[in-house]
Amino acid sequence: MSPELLTAGMxxxxxxxxxxxxxxxxxxxxxxxxxxxxxxxxxxxxxxLSATFANMWSISLAAIPLFxxxxxxxxxxxxxxxxYRAFYLWSGKVNGGLLVGTTGFASLLxxxxxxxxxxxxxxxxxxxxxxxxxxxxxxxxxxxIGAAGTxxxxxxxxITLIVIGMSTGLSIGKLFMGGLIAGLGMLAVILAxxxxxxxxQPEKAPATTESVPLADKIRSLRAIILxxxxxxxxxxxxxxxxxxxxxxxxxxxxxxxxAIAIRGELxxxxxxxxxxxTATMSGMVIWIIFGASAFVSVYSAxxxxxxxxxxxxxxxxxxxxxxxAMQVAGFxxxxxxxxxxxxxxxxxxxxxxxxxxGFDPIWFAVIFQLNLCVGYISPPFGYNIFYLKTLSPQxxxxxxxxxVLPYVVLxxxxxxxxxxxxxxxxxxxxxxxGS
Amino acid sequence: MNPLRIIETFNLITGKVFSFFxxxxxxxxxxxxxxxxxxxxxxxxxxxxxxxxxxGYFILIGAYTLIKGGxxxxxxxxxxxxxxxxxxxxxxxxxxxxxxxxxxxYEAWFYFIDAWEFNELxxxxxxxxxxxxxxxxxxxxxxxxxxxxxxxxxxxxxxIKPKQQIKG
Numbered sequence: 001m002s003p004e005l006l007t008a009g010m011x012x013x014x015x016x017x018x019x020x021x022x023x024x025x026x027x028x029x030x031x032x033x034x035x036x037x038x039x040x041x042x043x044x045x046x047x048x049l050s051a052t053f054a055n056m057w058s059i060s061l062a063a064i065p066l067f068x069x070x071x072x073x074x075x076x077x078x079x080x081x082x083x084y085r086a087f088y089l090w091s092g093k094v095n096g097g098l099l100v101g102t103t104g105f106a107s108l109l110x111x112x113x114x115x116x117x118x119x120x121x122x123x124x125x126x127x128x129x130x131x132x133x134x135x136x137x138x139x140x141x142x143x144x145i146g147a148a149g150t151x152x153x154x155x156x157x158x159i160t161l162i163v164i165g166m167s168t169g170l171s172i173g174k175l176f177m178g179g180l181i182a183g184l185g186m187l188a189v190i191l192a193x194x195x196x197x198x199x200x201q202p203e204k205a206p207a208t209t210e211s212v213p214l215a216d217k218i219r220s221l222r223a224i225i226l227x228x229x230x231x232x233x234x235x236x237x238x239x240x241x242x243x244x245x246x247x248x249x250x251x252x253x254x255x256x257x258x259a260i261a262i263r264g265e266l267x268x269x270x271x272x273x274x275x276x277x278t279a280t281m282s283g284m285v286i287w288i289i290f291g292a293s294a295f296v297s298v299y300s301a302x303x304x305x306x307x308x309x310x311x312x313x314x315x316x317x318x319x320x321x322x323x324x325a326m327q328v329a330g331f332x333x334x335x336x337x338x339x340x341x342x343x344x345x346x347x348x349x350x351x352x353x354x355x356x357x358g359f360d361p362i363w364f365a366v367i368f369q370l371n372l373c374v375g376y377i378s379p380p381f382g383y384n385i386f387y388l389k390t391l392s393p394q395x396x397x398x399x400x401x402x403x404v405l406p407y408v409v410l411x412x413x414x415x416x417x418x419x420x421x422x423x424x425x426x427x428x429x430x431x432x433x434g435s
Numbered sequence: 436m437n438p439l440r441i442i443e444t445f446n447l448i449t450g451k452v453f454s455f456f457x458x459x460x461x462x463x464x465x466x467x468x469x470x471x472x473x474x475x476x477x478x479x480x481x482x483x484x485x486x487x488x489x490x491g492y493f494i495l496i497g498a499y500t501l502i503k504g505g506x507x508x509x510x511x512x513x514x515x516x517x518x519x520x521x522x523x524x525x526x527x528x529x530x531x532x533x534x535x536x537x538x539x540x541y542e543a544w545f546y547f548i549d550a551w552e553f554n555e556l557x558x559x560x561x562x563x564x565x566x567x568x569x570x571x572x573x574x575x576x577x578x579x580x581x582x583x584x585x586x587x588x589x590x591x592x593x594x595i596k597p598k599q600q601i602k603g
Contacts, residue, residue, distance in 0.1 A: 021513040021524040023506035029535030049542035062489040250464035279454035283500025286493045
């Protein structure tokens, strides 16, 4: 089969399946099977199995269910609501204060759980009643929660960054550091926007009048120490190269469980709940990885990846334009597909082109990841918009589009800024690693 | 009892039981970390058995995730008001799953037989036999295949004879 026909056929059929509502994992796996049988008959099926086997036998993939379990335990325990209370008490008597606190909470929760859905929904549920009571504008609140909730796939420990590291061979520690720089930068931009807007239109986010005794404020901080402490230790041990991501994840998860046990919340029904939820979430991620690696191995064995790479490199356009085009592709795919699937499909194609053009792969990967976040809240199909809709069913979808739009623009601008000044990421990572 | 229900119940129980492997895996890794970094005495068995525990976990939670609706789908065209169309999209979904997992479990069987006959050993320091891993791969892919076939039959019936929708 010619590479042109193969590319059109495999990606075309994949698109048809996905739009018809076939699960991403099954669409990837079945397209791989169909095309390998067309090309080589049933004798050619072994690569489908070996792709699955290589992943299930990979010790680095074990970090995924462990991080998922750590996040789910934190999210399901009362640590999350205590944490919100701390942010609430400290957000103070300034315009937009509550929303600033909620944004900080949403991004911390998102970083811990690594799940945009979980952090957006939890933040909405614990945070919205208080802000409604104080007369905050609903659209302003929803847009901000949606935007902060997507940062979890960027701020480490991030499962998608682990998958990038695995599929490209880049250092997961360096990717985490890049993700930390970009994620905190993005968070600062969102917070700045909230503060400016709240001061220009105080009626949308009025200052609270209730005063909280300092002692209460300080006491509430205990809730923050634990999760922030555990995450810092996990990240530091990865950054410093003391532990592999899998080891750090296991120790982090054990520490979280221990903390929950000390709080007296670790009963049998909690354990069951965490265990089952971890299984469905990990099952989804892992089986997409199985499907995507089958797809990529068939496509690559039939010379598809070489074909696209030489096509991209033969284009008579500036390398910068090519990088920009690849980033835009990530953003568009991010509106429709799960981030893990996108990474596994396009990173093996894009990454060699990026390095061959002489760009820094960490820089490219981190900005690509930021684009996936943007895709996650972009109208019309971004997943997070639908989570916001479940939080506030009476808000029309059009109003939700309007409420997230400023953040989509801000995130795109921030991405362009990071692209235009590569040294922020490349030098930043170097300084943090001390090399 | 309806055979489709028996399959689903069996897969639910299997998934729930093996979902606890994540705690087992965590315990092994933590044990290894303490043994290596605190007591400076790395264990021989921990790395290989971490791999085995998580390999089993990954493959055996697939069918459970399917039953719980955890495998993400783009839902622009799903859950419409036409039960027949909904049944049709489900048929497509299960068909794709069956095509893939049929190939997986077919190949996994021969992979297991090879490991068994030639007594293949793993690449860890323990050199333990590989066949239990390959057998788990076969069982896991077969379980999700059977669940897929059962879903295919259920949505096929739904497509031919949609349940009456309650008007209102």
